[in-house]
Amino acid sequence: MAATLTAGPARPRKLLASRRTRVGILYALPVVVYLLVLFVYPIFSTLLLSLKNADGSFTLHWYADALTGVNLSVLFTTLRISAETAVLSLVFGFLLAQAITRLKPMLAGLAMLVVVVPHFISALVRTYGWIILLGDKGLVNQAMVDLRVPGAPFQLLYNEIGVVIGTTSMMLPYTVLLLYGVMRGVDRRLLAAASSMGAGRVTIFRRIYLPLVAPGLASAGLLSFILSLGYYITPALMGGPKQTMIATLINQQVTKDNQWNGAAAQGVILLLLTLAGLLLVKLASSLGASRKKRSAS
Amino acid sequence: MIELRKTLTGRIVLTAIATVILLFLALPIVVIVVTSFSNNAFAQFPPQTWTLNWYKALFADGSKWPAALSLSALVAALSTVFSLIIGVTAATALTRSELPLRSAVYALVLGPLVIPQIVTALGLFLLFEPAAMLGSPLAIALGHTVLASPIAVLILIATLRGIDERLEDAAASMGAGRLTIARRITFPLAAPGMIAAAVFSFITSFDEFYISQFLSSVDTVTLPVQVYNSLTFEIDPSVTAVSAILIAFAILALGLVALVRWLGTGRQDPLLSVENTVGVATPGGEAV
Numbered sequence: 001m002a003a004t005l006t007a008g009p010a011r012p013r014k015l016l017a018s019r020r021t022r023v024g025i026l027y028a029l030p031v032v033v034y035l036l037v038l039f040v041y042p043i044f045s046t047l048l049l050s051l052k053n054a055d056g057s058f059t060l061h062w063y064a065d066a067l068t069g070v071n072l073s074v075l076f077t078t079l080r081i082s083a084e085t086a087v088l089s090l091v092f093g094f095l096l097a098q099a100i101t102r103l104k105p106m107l108a109g110l111a112m113l114v115v116v117v118p119h120f121i122s123a124l125v126r127t128y129g130w131i132i133l134l135g136d137k138g139l140v141n142q143a144m145v146d147l148r149v150p151g152a153p154f155q156l157l158y159n160e161i162g163v164v165i166g167t168t169s170m171m172l173p174y175t176v177l178l179l180y181g182v183m184r185g186v187d188r189r190l191l192a193a194a195s196s197m198g199a200g201r202v203t204i205f206r207r208i209y210l211p212l213v214a215p216g217l218a219s220a221g222l223l224s225f226i227l228s229l230g231y232y233i234t235p236a237l238m239g240g241p242k243q244t245m246i247a248t249l250i251n252q253q254v255t256k257d258n259q260w261n262g263a264a265a266q267g268v269i270l271l272l273l274t275l276a277g278l279l280l281v282k283l284a285s286s287l288g289a290s291r292k293k294r295s296a297s
Numbered sequence: 298m299i300e301l302r303k304t305l306t307g308r309i310v311l312t313a314i315a316t317v318i319l320l321f322l323a324l325p326i327v328v329i330v331v332t333s334f335s336n337n338a339f340a341q342f343p344p345q346t347w348t349l350n351w352y353k354a355l356f357a358d359g360s361k362w363p364a365a366l367s368l369s370a371l372v373a374a375l376s377t378v379f380s381l382i383i384g385v386t387a388a389t390a391l392t393r394s395e396l397p398l399r400s401a402v403y404a405l406v407l408g409p410l411v412i413p414q415i416v417t418a419l420g421l422f423l424l425f426e427p428a429a430m431l432g433s434p435l436a437i438a439l440g441h442t443v444l445a446s447p448i449a450v451l452i453l454i455a456t457l458r459g460i461d462e463r464l465e466d467a468a469a470s471m472g473a474g475r476l477t478i479a480r481r482i483t484f485p486l487a488a489p490g491m492i493a494a495a496v497f498s499f500i501t502s503f504d505e506f507y508i509s510q511f512l513s514s515v516d517t518v519t520l521p522v523q524v525y526n527s528l529t530f531e532i533d534p535s536v537t538a539v540s541a542i543l544i545a546f547a548i549l550a551l552g553l554v555a556l557v558r559w560l561g562t563g564r565q566d567p568l569l570s571v572e573n574t575v576g577v578a579t580p581g582g583e584a585v
Contacts, residue, residue: 024394031387042420099315112574114319121547122504125540129325230413247415267416
């Protein structure tokens, strides 16, 4: 549209442009006002609340509180479980996306369906499915007992194994979808060229393929890390007291202890961690874009 | 890696890995559906005898489920309407006009999708609590719209970008007014996108847990909050039936979006193709 406008004479163009601008502002108003009032302002007031004493004076004591003792160990647990989840969903996601790019179209479509459908089913419901599966008499333990796996049945629920299994299955669709897109974007001719110059399979994978998909891997891993940080449902239902994550703590402080300031400070810490992670994602994707450009030229 | 598929072992290994990971994704869902028809809800798998009792129990006297279901449906319907209004206007502004601070508006729209939902929920709690609006279906719907409307905006941006603007220009050059163009050209072409936006807004609200939990009161409990409560506090086997219904509902909704999208794109790819499935799953393109 811009191109057709610049072609016209100067005066009507200016008139038209200003009308288009006015229409734009008018149509953008609902979303901007809505999100400013119900999204930006509430987060801003959370920030304010986290910096206020009971009498309204400025304090950092809620942050000191959030970063000491039990609260600090909850923060570390959150980071640990999120990291474990990110690594596992990245590895599984890589393998599955890799397999899907190689399947026949019909099978690939079916496999992608199995990835996508769970993504749109409530996390609560899927967590419940895991609770049924991983119980003492659940399908997984039953199968291991039948196969005479030594030590079976195992305790797979209400500990970290359970939580990480649950969160990994929640993050897996994201990583598969992201990595599948990245893998489809790899120029196959580069691999063929390396092969024609005598490079072995391992060399091609390590020197050509991996560097090309590495930025995508980094953003997929970071994304599942960030998304796990604020996770509440699965750790709360599948974990024990040792798997309390920061979202659980925020929830407890609001609904049970009426400790809003403390909850607000923890919310802000979670927000800052997320923003830091997003910054890294941005970095990884700009790195990926520059690599792609270089490989294309 | 490239030649992996050419060797037989490579093929077998890859298929085996894919199957295990796919089972990992599918089993929790399959097990719920099967268990919801099982006579002893928790004890065994696969079940020995079958029953419809858990479904019947949902609608028995004194059951909390019908109220939770109708509240969730009401809230989801409200936030679908709000999200569509916001989505259509915002997508028009972002694709069909010269908007100052365009990237700032876009970043604002993406915000709720990347910020942890518990933080958004906490903020909304702090907003609605002093207003004494906890437990109000309207407050919950307004809260859900914060999460649902960005999804609607992204879907509709992708939809409007996919419509050739020259068609609208051509109609204008032949003397069609703006309303006529919107009604006769843009709207029919955007219909599949509108349906997708509506379905995804509805699902987002219907399944939302964090905001609902913070904004609900004792008498107003949405379906996901009721599911959570019955998993933590009271053992109620009919929760498997509810979960199975939620699964069926999600699959139907996705099927509807896939079908409409497939018809809308002129049936280029087969219905069950990777392209189609990925297109349904990432309706806003690569923005997220």
